[in-house]
Amino acid sequence: MRHMTENRLVLRLSLHRMKRILSFLFLSLSIHAYSQTLIASIEISNVRSAYVDRPGDLYILQNNNTLKKYDTLGVLVSEQRFPESPATFDPRDGARLFACFSSTCSFFSEETKQEFKIEPHYAIDPQLICSSGDHNFWILDQSDLSLKRINPTQSKVMTDALIDQKQFSHTADFIFMREYQNFLFVIEKKTGILIFNSLGKQIKKILVADVEYLNFLGEELYYKQKDKLFFYDLFDASTRESPADLACQFLLLTNARTYLIYENKIDIFKNP
Numbered sequence: 034m035r036h037m038t039e040n041r042l043v044l045r046l047s048l049h050r051m052k053r054i055l056s057f058l059f060l061s062l063s064i065h066a067y068s069q070t071l072i073a074s075i076e077i078s079n080v081r082s083a084y085v086d087r088p089g090d091l092y093i094l095q096n097n098n099t100l101k102k103y104d105t106l107g108v109l110v111s112e113q114r115f116p117e118s119p120a121t122f123d124p125r126d127g128a129r130l131f132a133c134f135s136s137t138c139s140f141f142s143e144e145t146k147q148e149f150k151i152e153p154h155y156a157i158d159p160q161l162i163c164s165s166g167d168h169n170f171w172i173l174d175q176s177d178l179s180l181k182r183i184n185p186t187q188s189k190v191m192t193d194a195l196i197d198q199k200q201f202s203h204t205a206d207f208i209f210m211r212e213y214q215n216f217l218f219v220i221e222k223k224t225g226i227l228i229f230n231s232l233g234k235q236i237k238k239i240l241v242a243d244v245e246y247l248n249f250l251g252e253e254l255y256y257k258q259k260d261k262l263f264f265y266d267l268f269d270a271s272t273r274e275s276p277a278d279l280a281c282q283f284l285l286l287t288n289a290r291t292y293l294i295y296e297n298k299i300d301i302f303k304n305p
Contacts, residue, residue: 072290073107075299080282081118083294085248086127089287091301093294094122105290107301111143121162123211131164138162138170138185149185156181161210161219171217173207180217180233194233200224213249216267220244226254226265239265250286257284 079096086092090110091103098115100122121133129140139148147168151159156174163171165182169191172181182192198205201224209220216236217229226247228237239254241263247256254265260279265272277284283294291302 070291070302070304071300072105072303073299073301075103075107075301076297077294077299078297080294080296082122082246083283083285083292084122084124085285085287085292086124088127089290090124090127091285091290091292091299092122092124093299094119103299103301105287105301107299123164125164129167131170133162133170140164140168152188155183155190161207163210163212163217165212165217171210171212173210173219175207178205180219180229182231182233192231192233194229196227197235200238209244209246211247213254214267218247218254220247226256237270246283248285250288255286257281 077093077095080093081096082094084092084094089105093101093103095101098118100113100115101109102111104110115132115134117134119132119134121131121138123131125131129142131140132138133151137148137150139146141147151162151172156172156179157176158174159172160175161173165171168186169182169184172183173179174181178196178198180192180194180196181190183189184191196205201221203223205224206222207219208222211218215231217231217233219227219229221227223242224238225241226239226244227235228239229235241256241258244256244258247254249255250264252267254267256263257277260277262275262277262284263272264274278293281293281295283292285292285294289304291304293300293302
């Protein structure tokens with residue numbers, strides 16, 4: 034019985050590994066074979082940042098604070114303009130978006146809006162903010178390098194943990210933060226990607242400098258550096274890489290699509 038259980042476990046791991054290898058091959062083909070899989074090419078300008086929601090739609094935030102949403106065929110679905118430049122934007126599942134400005138944050142959709150202020154007792158010097166679950170959010174407080182998870186409805190600090198400052202040989206420069214699958218990911222410009230659990234305890238660190246953004250595809254974290262796309266498996270810490278277009282400002286992936294955002298256009302490809 035024990036041998037049967039071990040054999041089943043080995044088989045499951047083998048199938049899991051084969052699935053990852055096939056996915057990698059399909060992704061590599063999709064990135065290389067642009068002319069064969071191009072769905073749409075969209076003219077765009079003044080791109081500040083780009084995002085995908087869980088269903089796979091694309092969001093473009095422009096320098097004039099205009100947010101454009103495109104579906105998987107490249108059709109413009111909606112367009113809105115924020116009153117000021119958002120410090121944080123996250124499309125989440127596409128139904129309830131999240132945005133933070135200088136003093137307020139909100140979960141919002143076309144029909145509803147839940148707005149709340151960044152109260153002084155949350156953080157002395159809030160540097161980064163991101164959503165957590167359906168109603169909470171994280172704050173990185175620059176004053177003491179702490180991570181706080183806030184329940185805005187109760188105006189309560191749910192989690193309060195310090196980032197270990199000894200790991201930095203320089204003044205820490207945090208530039209990005211996002212929660213995914215109950216883990217918190219923070220980019221420090223010179224050190225790399227710090228990974229924390231739901232209690233704010235650091236559990237991993239990916240040593241890579243000058244990463245400006247990251248995203249997720251299933252169980253993998255990915256980020257672009259120059260002409261390469263790097264993948265990091267969140268469960269077994271294995272890594273892989275694939276070529277990427279150097280001129281591409283943002284490269285975003287879903288199971289069905291590859292989005293390449295350039296200075297003056299967006300190319301959308303269908304994955305095999």
